[in-house]
Amino acid sequence: MVRSGQKCYVGIMRSLILALILATAAAMPAHAWWQYAEWGFTPSQIASASSGQAVPCRADAPVCTPPPGGLQPSLFVERLTMVGMPASASFAFDGSGKLAQTVVLFPDSEPALLVGLLQGVHGKPTDEVQRVWRDERRGTIITAVPAGRGTMLVYRPTER
DSSP states (O other), rough: OOOOHHHHHHHHHHHHHHHHHHHHHHGGGGGGGGGOOOTTOHHHHHHHHHTTTTTTTTOOGGSSSSOOOOOOOOOEEEEEEEEEEEEEEEEOOOTSSSSEEEEEETTTTHHHHHHHHHHHHHOOOOEEEEEEEEEEEEEEEEEEEETTEEEEEEESOOOO
């Protein structure tokens, strides 16, 4: 027989473990190599930052499809693991060849999960309907977009 005190303890421990997992998962993207790709990098700088993993986009790569209102990516990395989930990333450049957009596609993720992670890291979105956050430290606007059965995170500089 489980006493109510034990149930409370088990519930608190589960909550703490879940909070620890989410905090760890939320911190993981900060250590991803693509996170260090700064706005304005050239394609060769992205290729170097990725240790050669970034390759030219292919028509059959879903992450190479331009996001709504976004730029056509020209480089991508097919297999990444971010926050414990499979993902891919693409990179688009402006007319002068400088990085102007990064897209991370989580092909089988629930949008609510990624929205929750973004809220944990960046707080309440600046636009809840469009699911938009501002990362002032990195000068980035982040938009969560449903993509098929998954979610696409679109990163753009705050100033173009």
